[in-house]
Amino acid sequence: MLLTTKIAGVAPLLLAAASSVYAATTTGQSTLQVNVNDTASIKTAAKTVAKNLISYYSGDKPGQTIGILPGPPPAGPYYWWEAGAMWGTIIDYWHYTGDDTYNTLAKQALVFQADPPQNSFMSPNWTASLGNDDQGFWGLSAMLAAEVNLPLAPGEADWLEMAQAVFNTQAADDRHDDECGGGLRWQIFHSNAGYDYKNTIANACFFNLGARLARYTDNSTYSKWAEKTYNWIRDVGYIDKNWNIYDGGHVPHNCTDINKVQWSANAAIMIHGVAIMYNMTEDAEKWGKPLTGLVNRTLEFFFPKGVMVERACELSDRLLCNVDQHSFKGYLLRSLATAALMAPDLVREPIIKTFKTNIEGVIDSCLADGTCGYRWNVGKYDGDVDNGPAGQGMSALAAFSTYLITEEQAVFKPLVTNSTGGESRGNPNAGEKPATLLSMSELTGKDKAGAGVLTAFVVCSILGTYFFLVTGVGERK
Ligand SMILES: *[C@@H]1O[C@H](CO)[C@@H](O)[C@H](O)[C@H]1NC(C)=O
Ligand SMILES: *[C@@H]1O[C@H](CO)[C@@H](O)[C@H](O)[C@H]1NC(C)=O
Ligand SMILES: *[C@@H]1O[C@H](CO)[C@@H](O)[C@H](O)[C@H]1NC(C)=O
Ligand SMILES: *[C@@H]1O[C@H](CO)[C@@H](O)[C@H](O)[C@H]1NC(C)=O
Ligand SMILES: *[C@@H]1O[C@H](CO)[C@@H](O)[C@H](O)[C@H]1NC(C)=O
Ligand SMILES: *[C@@H]1O[C@H](CO)[C@@H](O)[C@H](O)[C@H]1NC(C)=O
Ligand SMILES: *[C@@H]1O[C@H](CO)[C@@H](O)[C@H](O)[C@H]1NC(C)=O
DSSP states (O other): OOTTTOOOSOHHHHHHHHHHHHHHHHTTOOBOOOOTTOHHHHHHHHHHHHHHHHTTOOTTSTTSOTTOOSOSTTSSSOOHHHHHHHHHHHHHHHHHHOOOTTHHHHHHHHHHHTOTTTOSSOOGGGGGGOBHHHHHHHHHHHHHHHHTTOOOOTTTOOHHHHHHHHHHHHHSGGGBOSGGGSOBOSBSSTTSTTTTEEEHHHHHHHHHHHHHHHHHHOOHHHHHHHHHHHHHHHHTTSBOTTOOBOOEEEGGGTTOSOBOOOOHHHHHHHHHHHHHHHHHHOOIIIIIHHHHHHHHHHHHHHOTTSSOOOTTTBOSSOBOOOTGGGGHHHHHHHHHHHHHHHSIIIIIHHHHHHHHHHHHHHHHTBBTTSOBOSOSSSSSOOOOOTTOSHHHHHHHHHHHHHHGGGSTTOOOOOOOOTTTTOOOOOOTTTTOSOTTOOOHHHHTSSTTTTHHHHHHHHHHHHHHHHHHHHHHHHHTO
């Protein structure tokens, strides 16, 4: 995933589809009706949005690839990682609403893209754009499947094993070096542009996965890695003393050229991991303080008037958010919901308060058929279908699903561990010999000849946009 950077010109790919949808709205399509005080009404809204979201998935149709959204560019707008995040959104939808309509699709997708027998989500198909964060997002969805006991047939695969396989490949020596004092690089392969970038999201995914594996297995190897990774992210300056979370820095600058753009996806994955560490350790100083600090700052920064705004790209006069970024809001809402459940005494109250103001904006942004816009602070559907619409759907679905935590009496099945009913048994050595660490020269053999060139082109065009974005951020001051 190119969190900061995959801003390639993919919008035109969707324009044909987009224009027809836009025409429909401009002729006055009806809006989604929701009563926020009625659980059944929220669930119905979530169901409508989920159905709409799944309509963009065709991986289960003959001739299509199981598990992925149309793409990656130029074949379609979505990079591989985004489907991984979508299945996590779908699993959370089930967890909060109880509707298992899409569980079979989610299960098939994760099992297939884990790429057995390795199960480390490193199919050679995606090598050309596989970053630690891309692999990480799929791993986090597999971890969630373990935590909610997503049913699997015996012998089929094992959610915990998939998460461990991702963790083990990322903890392996070949992913680590002493540049910038530690940390993972953004890209896995030397030949991919962005290999010299050590960013927050790659390390946040590894941290988050380590924290959750530690909680699930009670194995301190994972929590040691998690703590070490968190400390590195903080010490290198990607989290500042006011709890802002920045994007990353480059190895040739010893990671001191910090790109100060703030994405909600970075905050999401960090907050979730910190909440788990706090829940597990009950250490108020080491984890409680960062949790309240990060949640405070995140609510203040991303919900300026109670409704979420992706400030780095959702400017008041222009929308610069790319396909990836359209899905970010959903990750933050899902993470905040988990934090509220994992650390109720510390952060539940401000999160519930924010969810209540935010949902009004989300509702206003949706049409009756479950199509939702990207801007939640304009009081209506914004007609934004460029650079989506699956990301918009993921964000809105997360908003409705997680809103259910606002009910005082709501009870959700607790996230399990190995000792509290978790059925995944895992394999501590999973993924240790990744067969798929192909070099780009090996890749460029057969039918993949164009892949490297294509990635290089996409990344270049993106880096251009990325500097533009940083300028955009500066303008807000
Ligand atoms: C929902 O409940 C709150 C608090 O009781 C109330 O202020 C609000 O008007 C209600 N909204 C609707 C749509 O009924
Ligand atoms: C990889 O690509 C091939 C060829 O398109 C396809 O048959 C296969 O299912 C893909 N595997 C994964 C894990 O996406
Ligand atoms: C590079 O950064 C690391 C981590 O911030 C620091 O420990 C190290 O001293 C720095 N090296 C140089 C040469 O500045
Ligand atoms: C978070 O905000 C609350 C309420 O404004 C405040 O009491 C608390 O000290 C803040 N915590 C941190 C760590 O900034
Ligand atoms: C940890 O999470 C559980 C819910 O899973 C919650 O009941 C408990 O209060 C949490 N612990 C702390 C210290 O907040
Ligand atoms: C997980 O739980 C099972 C069943 O209680 C137990 O046999 C196993 O040893 C546990 N695994 C770990 C890693 O603790
Ligand atoms: C704990 O995890 C590490 C890392 O995967 C593994 O090497 C070790 O065997 C695990 N310990 C137990 C008791 O499962």
